[in-house]
Amino acid sequence: MPADTAPDTRPPLGAATRRALTACHVVLSVVWLAYMAFVLTLCIWVLASPEPGTADAAWAVAGMFNGLGTGAISFAVLGTGVVLAASGGLLRQWWTAAKLAAALAVVAGGLAVLRPSLTALAAGAGTGADQAALTAGTALGTVALGFAVAVSYLRPWGRIGRMRAERPVADGRIQVRVRRVVPVAAKVHALELVGLKGRLLPPFEPGAHLEVELPSGTVRHYSLCSYAGDRLLYRIAVLREDAGRGGSREAHRLREGDLVRISPPRNQFPLGLHSGYLFIAGGIGITPIMPMILQVERAGMPWRLVYTGRDRSTMAFADQLATTWPGNVVLYPTAKYGRPDYVAELAGLPAATGLYACGPVPLMDALADTVRRVAPQLELHTEKFAAPAGPAPFPLFAKRSGVEVTVGPDRTALAALVGAGVEVPSSCENGVCGTCRLRVVEGRPDHPGRVPGALAPDGAALFYPCVGRAKGRLVVDA
Numbered sequence: 001m002p003a004d005t006a007p008d009t010r011p012p013l014g015a016a017t018r019r020a021l022t023a024c025h026v027v028l029s030v031v032w033l034a035y036m037a038f039v040l041t042l043c044i045w046v047l048a049s050p051e052p053g054t055a056d057a058a059w060a061v062a063g064m065f066n067g068l069g070t071g072a073i074s075f076a077v078l079g080t081g082v083v084l085a086a087s088g089g090l091l092r093q094w095w096t097a098a099k100l101a102a103a104l105a106v107v108a109g110g111l112a113v114l115r116p117s118l119t120a121l122a123a124g125a126g127t128g129a130d131q132a133a134l135t136a137g138t139a140l141g142t143v144a145l146g147f148a149v150a151v152s153y154l155r156p157w158g159r160i161g162r163m164r165a166e167r168p169v170a171d172g173r174i175q176v177r178v179r180r181v182v183p184v185a186a187k188v189h190a191l192e193l194v195g196l197k198g199r200l201l202p203p204f205e206p207g208a209h210l211e212v213e214l215p216s217g218t219v220r221h222y223s224l225c226s227y228a229g230d231r232l233l234y235r236i237a238v239l240r241e242d243a244g245r246g247g248s249r250e251a252h253r254l255r256e257g258d259l260v261r262i263s264p265p266r267n268q269f270p271l272g273l274h275s276g277y278l279f280i281a282g283g284i285g286i287t288p289i290m291p292m293i294l295q296v297e298r299a300g301m302p303w304r305l306v307y308t309g310r311d312r313s314t315m316a317f318a319d320q321l322a323t324t325w326p327g328n329v330v331l332y333p334t335a336k337y338g339r340p341d342y343v344a345e346l347a348g349l350p351a352a353t354g355l356y357a358c359g360p361v362p363l364m365d366a367l368a369d370t371v372r373r374v375a376p377q378l379e380l381h382t383e384k385f386a387a388p389a390g391p392a393p394f395p396l397f398a399k400r401s402g403v404e405v406t407v408g409p410d411r412t413a414l415a416a417l418v419g420a421g422v423e424v425p426s427s428c429e430n431g432v433c434g435t436c437r438l439r440v441v442e443g444r445p446d447h448p449g450r451v452p453g454a455l456a457p458d459g460a461a462l463f464y465p466c467v468g469r470a471k472g473r474l475v476v477d478a
Contacts, residue, residue: 189252276354281359306330439460
C-alpha cells in the first residue's frame with residue numbers, strides 16, 4: 001500500500017446505536033403484531049359467543065388498550081424501520097419496499113377504519129358495520145404484519161430495478177464518479193467513488209486495493225476503506241504528500257462530480273479466518289485494516305486494534321474509531337505517549353489469533369522481530385508503505401533481451417532495466433501491484449520484507465524489480 005491512502009469506514013450509525021435501534025424495532029414490531037392479533041381474537045370471541053354481555057366487555061378491553069397509546073407504536077415501528085433501512089443501504093431492496101408498503105397499509109387502514117370503529121364500539125355507539133369493519137380490518141392487518149415479519153426474516157427479493165455491474169473498458173479500467181470529498185484528518189481527504197448511472201461496482205474483499213487513474217493520466221494505488229459488502233460505493237482516502245511525485249496533490253484537487261478511472265480491486269493482503277484478531281496500524285496504515293474491522297465486527301468475532309501515529313490530528317479516523325468501538329481500540333499518538341509496548345500486546349496471544357498489520361517499513365520490521373522473539377506461535381500478515389532498496393550493487397541479466405546491468409545502491413532494478421532499453425511494465429513502484437514482477441531464471445531475489453505473491457503458481461520465484469534486490473547475480477525472464 002502506498003502512502004497515499006486511508007478510510008472513512010464508520011457505518012452511518014454507530015454499532016451500539018444500530019444494535020439498540022434494531023432491538024427497539026423488533027420489540028415494537030412484536031408488540032404491534034401481538035396487539036393486532038389480540039384485537040382480532042376479541043372480534044372472533046364476540047362473533048362466537050352467545051352471551052349478550054360479551055361484546056360490551058370485549059370492546060371495553062380493546063378500547064382500554066387503544067387508549068394506552070398502542071397506535072403510536074405503529075409509527076415508531078415505521079420510523080425505526082425507515083432509519084435502519086436508510087442507514088444500511090436497504091431502501092432500494094424489493095423486500096424492504098414490500099415490508100414498508102405492508103406497514104404503511106396497516107397504518108393507513110388503522111387511521112381510516114380500525115381506530116374510528118373501535119372507538120365507536122368501546123363507547124357503546126358502534127353498529128354492526130363497525131364490528132364487521134373492525135373484524136375484517138384486524139384480520140387483514142394481522143396478515144399484512146405477519147407478511148412483513150416473514151419478509152424481514154427471509155429477505156426473498158433483491159434490488160429494485162436492474163442494477164448492472166459496472167463493466168471494465170478495453171484496458172480493464174472502469175470509469176467512476178466522485179460522489180463526495182470529505183477532509184478526515186490533517187492532509188487526508190476521503191473520496192467516495194460510485195458507478196455511473198448507479199451501476200454496481202466489482203466485488204472486493206477486505207485488504208484489497210485498486211489503481212486510480214487521475215485526470216492527468218497519473219496512476220496511483222489506494223486501499224479500499226469501505227465495507228466490502230457494499231457494491232454501490234468505494235471509499236478511498238488520500239494523504240497529501242507535498243514532497244511526493246504529485247499524485248496525491250492531484251487527487252486532493254478532485255471535486256464532487258469529477259470522473260476518474262479505476263482498475264478492478266486486487267487483494268494481496270487477504271483476511272483469513274481466525275478465532276480472534278489483533279490489528280496493528282501505523283499512521284496511514286489504518287487504510288486496509290478498516291474493512292477488516294468492519295467484517296469481523298459484523299461477524300461477531302473478538303478483535304482489538306492498536307493504532308499509532310505522530311499525533312491524533314494526523315491519525316485518520318482516530319476519533320470515529322475510538323467513539324464507535326471504545327472497548328476495542330487503543331490509540332497511541334507517539335508525540336504524547338511514545339510507542340506501544342508490542343511485547344506486552346503480543347505476549348500470551350493464542351496461536352489461533354490473526355495478527356494483521358500495516359504501516360511504515362521500520363515499524364513492520366520491528367513488529368516482525370518482536371513476533372519472532374515473543375510470539376513465534378503467531379503468523380504475522382503485513383502490508384508496508386514501501387520497501388527501500390538495499391545499498392549493495394548487484395548484476396542483473398535480462399535473458400530474453402540479452403541485456404546485463406549493474407544495479408547500484410541509489411537505483412532500483414526496474415530503473416536500471418528500463419534505462420538499458422528492457423521493456424518492463426510497471427505501475428505503483430512500491431511492491432504492491434505486481435505489474436512489474438518477473439520470473440527468476442537463476443539466482444535468488446532479496447525482497448526487503450514480505451512481498452505478496454513472491455512465488456508463481458508453479459513454485460518458481462518471482463522478482464519485483466521496483467523494490468527487490470539480490471545478493472549475487474540474478475537472471476530474470478525479461
